[in-house]
Amino acid sequence: MKVKALFPGSFDPFTAGHLNILNRALTMFDEVVVAVGVNQDKRGFFNMDQRTAIIGEAVKGIPGVSVVCYDGLTVDICRQMGIRHIVRGVRNMIDFDNERAIADANRRLAPEIETIIIPTAQEFAHISSSAVRDIIQHKGDTSMFTVPGVKLPDVI
Numbered sequence: 001m002k003v004k005a006l007f008p009g010s011f012d013p014f015t016a017g018h019l020n021i022l023n024r025a026l027t028m029f030d031e032v033v034v035a036v037g038v039n040q041d042k043r044g045f046f047n048m049d050q051r052t053a054i055i056g057e058a059v060k061g062i063p064g065v066s067v068v069c070y071d072g073l074t075v076d077i078c079r080q081m082g083i084r085h086i087v088r089g090v091r092n093m094i095d096f097d098n099e100r101a102i103a104d105a106n107r108r109l110a111p112e113i114e115t116i117i118i119p120t121a122q123e124f125a126h127i128s129s130s131a132v133r134d135i136i137q138h139k140g141d142t143s144m145f146t147v148p149g150v151k152l153p154d155v156i
Contacts, residue, residue: 002030005085005116008074010039012046014055015132017124019147021089022065024118031064033081038071045133050153058147075110086115091125 005025011018011034025032036051038044046054048069059065070077074086086106090096096117103115120127127145132152135142142152 003085004031004033004081004083005029005087006033006035006074006078006081006083007087008035008037008070008077010044010129011036011051011055012044012129013051013132013152014058014147014150015124015127015129015145016147017089017091017120017127019058020121020124021087021118022059023062024121025087025116026062026064028116029064029085029087031066032087033083034059034065034067035074035077036067036069037074045136046153054150054152057150073109075106075113078113079110084113086113088115088117089120090117091120091128 005028007022007025009018022032022034034055036048036055052067052069055067059067068077078084078086086103088099088103090099099117103117106113106115132142132145135145136152146152
């Protein structure tokens with residue numbers, strides 16, 4: 001039986017740090033589903049189709065990875081897909097505190113689903129989607145923060 005994990009996020013946009021977490025999750029799970037979600041607290045920079053296309057291009061050729069979109073509770077999509085593990089990445093203690101609170105809430109909602117928190121590799125700890133968006137808005141070079149070979153769509 002293959003063990004699957006869900007890697008949820010807004011991925012606005014998907015960065016080299018996200019890819020690092022995904023690749024490390026693949027050492028623990030047979031399959032990882034990248035779930036592009038709607039975050040009600042964030043105004044989207046890239047639309048859902050653009051984010052899905054960016055991720056699809058970034059993970060092309062990586063076995064065991066699929067990409068889906070969802071709107072709703074993460075535990076609900078896990079249940080719908082028969083997934084019992086959620087993977088989350090953290091860059092620092094602020095991220096960890098936030099992710100732990102979310103993991104605790106998810107455990108209360110769905111005790112059968114476990115959250116695995118993976119700290120990002122040090123060389124990616126400075127990368128955030130918001131920094132990438134800021135660089136894009138100011139027409140800067142995002143290549144050192146994004147996945148090699150993936151061109152971000154123009155949004156300006």
